Amino acid sequence: MTYGPLPETDLTRHRRLREQGSLDRADLDAILDAGFICHLGVIVEGRPMVVPTVYGRDERQLYVHGSVASRSLAAGAPVCVTVTHVDGLVLARSVFEHGVNYRSAMIHGIPRKVTDPDEKTDGLRRLTEHATPGQWDYARRPSRKELAATTLLALSLEEASVKIRTGAPDDGDGPDAALGLWAGTLPLTSAWGAPETDPLLPPDLVPPAHIARREGTRHG
Amino acid sequence: MTYGPLPETDLTRHRRLREQGSLDRADLDAILDAGFICHLGVIVEGRPMVVPTVYGRDERQLYVHGSVASRSLAAGAPVCVTVTHVDGLVLARSVFEHGVNYRSAMIHGIPRKVTDPDEKTDGLRRLTEHATPGQWDYARRPSRKELAATTLLALSLEEASVKIRTGAPDDGDGPDAALGLWAGTLPLTSAWGAPETDPLLPPDLVPPAHIARREGTRHG
Incomplete structure (x- = not known):
């Protein structure tokens, strides 16, 4: 990846739990590469809509299967794509300190509908290979008609933020230690x-x- | 659950892949009960934002840990909460017929900030028990100060939609059968x-x- 660190913008700045924020682009890449389902947020007639869909990527952009969002994409509307991996429950001594171990990436931008047939084919290849490496060379590739019937969106990876939480609860040596309760994590x-x-x-x-x-x- | 079938509204009507849509409220309940992380979609300064967070529920409403969305909640803004379980890859003979087996619920509404201490305590109990049954009676419960520092949102389960895809690819007896390729699913x-x-x-x-x-x- 030739990009620099993740930028701090109004959208990506970590306001809460700043200690869980990462500006390391390698963390973003790792989170994206570990999954194949994202949650795509769009605004439809003034209301948010969050739909799960598949994605792939190259070095600089995310490709998202966009049919699920097609009715809201006419006007170059902004989207938010979030990829989350849940790694387990954080079980502290107090309910208040409970939490979740997770890795999450959030990408903001205005997606571009991919129309060029070559780029669309390459984007679909990346999407297919992202979920199932080896499958693009195995299965029958899209016909011209199938390509035309597929909506593919490209979203720049420039404006993104990452949050990661790992490890034990944070109240290990707090006053609740006196309660004698078990605390730890339950991995998923x-x-x-x-x-x-x-x-x-x-x-x-x-x-x-x-x-x-x-x-x-x-x-x- | 005393509710009837899921309503078909402008927001919940299935426009795409209608055969994957369900109006059965039992499907909604099952999807919600199978997980503990949702993706909460909000609009922040005209842009969508999708954040992962924990939830619990009672018969009629979802309780969502809302601190992650706190800066956008001033004006009674609409939200969309999506819960998705990914059950596997659908690997057809053609790339075009590839897909994902999944169960997903989408809930639309304007959330209410829970302020009554008794309801807030009950909501946090549901949220805690939803992720970790038995934990509310084990861990130290929230103090009055901790309760005040927690943002809890309640969202009616009235306006919701469900999509489910299960089973083999759909092109089993199509012309691509002649290709002699393997097709099936890879469960997750x-x-x-x-x-x-x-x-x-x-x-x-x-x-x-x-x-x-x-x-x-x-x-x-």
């Missing part, structure tokens, strides 16, 4: 299961290696 | 790990049963 992890073959397929058709080898590996 | 599951005791605690302090028993259980 995601993992890929065994591929399930489409029941309409011949049962002896086995998943290709790039899919089979993910079984049991961690996600997120 | 989340599970709780082993509790990690705060290193500042005596090492012989063991996690209470309500936390220890979650190890290895599925989440989401």
Whole structure:
């Protein structure tokens, strides 16, 4: 990534829990690369709407499958894309100090509808490969008609902010220690299961290696 | 739940992929009960902002930890709360038919700041118990000062929509079947790990049963 640190702007400045904020672009990259689902926030007739959708990226922009937001995109409206990985519960001695271990990235900007067929194909390749490495070279690629029927948005990664919380609760040596209660974290992890073959397929058709080898590996 | 089916309003009507829409309130309840993190969408100075935060609920409303959105809540602004569980990748023969198995709920409304101390305490209890059943009776409850320092929002569950996709790809018997490619799904599951005791605690302090028993259980 040739970009510098994440910029502090009115939108990205950490107002709360500043100690959880990161200005390191490598943290942003890592959070984006660990997932494939984002929550896309748009304004529709004056009201916010938050829709889950898939994404991919290159060095400087995020590609988002945009059909879910297509009815609000006419006027170059601003969006917010948030990617969150939940790593566990932070269980302190007091309810007030409870929290969540997580990694979250928030990207602000005005997306561009990708119309050039070559860029659209490349964006869809990135999106496909982001979720399932190896799949673009395996599956049938989009036809011209399918390409035209797909809405792809590109969003600059310039204006982004990152928050990360890790580790034990923060009240380890506070007065609540005298309560004698257990405190710590309860980790949460995601993992890929065994591929399930489409029941309409011949049962002896086995998943290709790039899919089979993910079984049991961690996600997120 | 005494509510009827989910209402079809301008905000909840399914415009895309209508076959994935559900008007069954039991589906909404199940999606909300399966998770504890939502994505809260608010409008801040004309731009959308999507922040992850924790929630709980009663029969008719969602309680959301609202400090993350506190700077945009002055004017009774509308919000959108989305809860998403990702169940796996849908890997079709063609890139165009690729998708995601998921369960997602979207709730629209104008949240109310909870100010009554009794309701706030009850809301925090629901929020705590939602993420960690048994924890409210175990940990130290909020003091009056801590209660005052917590922003809790209540959002009616009346205007909500649900989308669910399950199962194999949809192109099983389409012309792409002739390609001879594997197609199916790659499931993704989340599970709780082993509790990690705060290193500042005596090492012989063991996690209470309500936390220890979650190890290895599925989440989401």
